[in-house]
Amino acid sequence: MVKICCIGAGYVGGPTMAVIALKCPDVEVVVVDISEARIAGWNSDRLPIYEPGLDDVVKRCRGRNLFFSTDVERYVGEADVVFVSVNTPTKTRGLGAGKAADLTYWESAARMIADVSRSDKIVVEKSTVPVKTAEAIEKILAHNGRGVRYQILSNPKFLAEGTAVRDLFAPDRVLIGGRETPEGQAAVKVLKGVYARWVPEDRIITTNLWSAELSKLAANAFLAQRISSVNAISALCEATGADVAEVACSIGKDSRIGPRFLSASVGFGGSCFQKDILNLVYICECYGLPEVAEYWRQVIGINDYQKSRFVNRVVSSMFNTVAGKKVAVLGFAFKKDTGDTRETPAIDVCRGLLGDKAVVSIYDPQVTEEQVRRDLAMRKVAVTTDAYEAARDAHAVCILTEWEDFRSLDYRRMYDVMQKPAFVFDGRNIVDPEKLRDIGFIVYAIGKPLDQWLKDMPAVA
Numbered sequence: 088m089v090k091i092c093c094i095g096a097g098y099v100g101g102p103t104m105a106v107i108a109l110k111c112p113d114v115e116v117v118v119v120d121i122s123e124a125r126i127a128g129w130n131s132d133r134l135p136i137y138e139p140g141l142d143d144v145v146k147r148c149r150g151r152n153l154f155f156s157t158d159v160e161r162y163v164g165e166a167d168v169v170f171v172s173v174n175t176p177t178k179t180r181g182l183g184a185g186k187a188a189d190l191t192y193w194e195s196a197a198r199m200i201a202d203v204s205r206s207d208k209i210v211v212e213k214s215t216v217p218v219k220t221a222e223a224i225e226k227i228l229a230h231n232g233r234g235v236r237y238q239i240l241s242n243p244k245f246l247a248e249g250t251a252v253r254d255l256f257a258p259d260r261v262l263i264g265g266r267e268t269p270e271g272q273a274a275v276k277v278l279k280g281v282y283a284r285w286v287p288e289d290r291i292i293t294t295n296l297w298s299a300e301l302s303k304l305a306a307n308a309f310l311a312q313r314i315s316s317v318n319a320i321s322a323l324c325e326a327t328g329a330d331v332a333e334v335a336c337s338i339g340k341d342s343r344i345g346p347r348f349l350s351a352s353v354g355f356g357g358s359c360f361q362k363d364i365l366n367l368v369y370i371c372e373c374y375g376l377p378e379v380a381e382y383w384r385q386v387i388g389i390n391d392y393q394k395s396r397f398v399n400r401v402v403s404s405m406f407n408t409v410a411g412k413k414v415a416v417l418g419f420a421f422k423k424d425t426g427d428t429r430e431t432p433a434i435d436v437c438r439g440l441l442g443d444k445a446v447v448s449i450y451d452p453q454v455t456e457e458q459v460r461r462d463l464a465m466r467k468v469a470v471t472t473d474a475y476e477a478a479r480d481a482h483a484v485c486i487l488t489e490w491e492d493f494r495s496l497d498y499r500r501m502y503d504v505m506q507k508p509a510f511v512f513d514g515r516n517i518v519d520p521e522k523l524r525d526i527g528f529i530v531y532a533i534g535k536p537l538d539q540w541l542k543d544m545p546a547v548a
């Protein structure tokens with residue numbers, strides 16, 4: 088039986104390996120990371136990431152066939168299959184800064200694999216990487232290989248945070264790309280054998296390496312494009328009196344379009360969409376395809392527009408100034424059921440409000456005060472432990488994450504402790520505007536027909 092080691096104990100490496108260990112009890116799975124704090128977290132009762140269902144999976148196999156360690160070199164050396172699930176953020180400096188993927192961590196992991204390997208290995212790209220990364224990795228390994236043979240596979244992850252365990256248990260598909268040589272195909276078969284323990288065969292797709300690498304970027308670009316499309320329509324709905332939920336429902340009934348991923352919002356966030364589209368844009372530019380690059384860049388353009396449109400709406404509705412006014416922000420994570428704040432729209436919205444001198448008070452059920460302060464670069468904000476405290480004496484409530492609990496808050500209780508006129512700006516369309524209007528609120532909800540008040544105070548985009 089194969090021995091598996093995964094480099095990178097993050098949002099992808101941790102849950103993916105835990106599920107492989109659960110489904111393959113006879114396979115030893117070791118997750119390694121250079122971060123001692125992360126590994127200590129995985130070995131404790133308080134896992135370093137919040138993900139529904141994950142605690143249970145980890146408890147069932149940790150210490151049995153699932154291990155977390157900082158002894159990176161030892162476990163990489165012993166493994167037959169090495170997954171690389173390190174972070175690949177957007178480059179902030181040098182060539183391609185602001186767009187290209189930073190492969191520093193990937194390259195250093197590859198060099199370390201070459202240094203410590205004494206037996207042949209299958210190296211699996213789990214991180215999202217630019218097309219043709221496998222070729223670069225092959226070169227690094229081949230030039231430092233000392234006779235060890237490597238096969239590189241691309242096996243991108245399609246899990247979404249908040250539903251990672253569910254996605255891993257029943258994936259829409261597992262994608263494995265490999266070289267079209269006998270050795271490459273043999274490696275594909277080994278990895279396929281691992282997934283086939285619980286994933287139906289017809290859901291395991293095998294392709295060439297470049298298709299697999301590009302499919303990951305393309306899938307995220309398509310998903311993000313749907314959100315930008317519906318968000319663009321939401322602006323038109325507000326201008327015309329149409330309701331974006333009704334439009335989304337109507338177009339989603341067309342089986343060619345489908346109903347999912349059509350919720351208008353304050354904007355998409357998360358560690359993947361923006362990073363992967365920028366990466367796609369950069370690759371298109373490198374291959375001399377500026378029109379294609381521009382097409383995808385616009386998906387991010389609309390997302391930025393949507394976030395600033397929201398801030399403008401808040402400020403213009405409140406007599407064009409929020410200076411000195413308390414604004415309660417409900418939700419800071421980039422989506423519900425996660426504590427992750429990477430690229431969350433809440434960062435841009437809070438920065439916009441703070442830029443207009445608002446007094447911002449934030450509540451999120453999973454995001455720590457420390458994290459909020461880090462994300463907002465220590466700017467002066469209050470972080471509360473409940474929604475009502477955030478709303479006390481506030482002029483407005485902004486809902487920025489679609490936490491289920493926010494649907495059932497006692498909005499009358501909130502109204503009673505707020506300044507008047509009291510506003511609700513729903514960036515996730517989770518409250519019933521009519522019910523809130525009955526309480527007395529002035530309500531703005533993305534893409535919904537506007538109150539007379541809001542019509543009288545048009546926002547400048």
Ligand code: NAD
Nearest residue numbers: 095096097098099120121122172173174175192214215244
């Ligand atoms: P993450 O930042 O949560 O985790 C990466 C981990 O790798 C960190 O703990 C870091 O300490 C570790 N690391 C970096 N260099 C290392 C090295 N040389 N040796 C050992 N450990 C090292 O990142 P993530 O969210 O898990 O994402 C990982 C990759 O998967 C990225 O390429 C991302 O684009 C992709 N991805 C992420 C998601 C998601 O939902 N977060 C989904 C699909 C794909």
Ligand code: UDX
Nearest residue numbers: 244245246247248348349350352355356357359421422
């Ligand atoms: C995404 C992809 O869905 C996943 O397949 C990939 O592996 C990683 O990137 P993730 O970023 O975890 O997953 O979450 P996702 O559910 O895709 O949401 C991304 C952002 O889009 C969130 O901010 C979410 O609130 C927003 N969103 C999603 C909308 O605004 N409207 C929608 O209809 C759906």
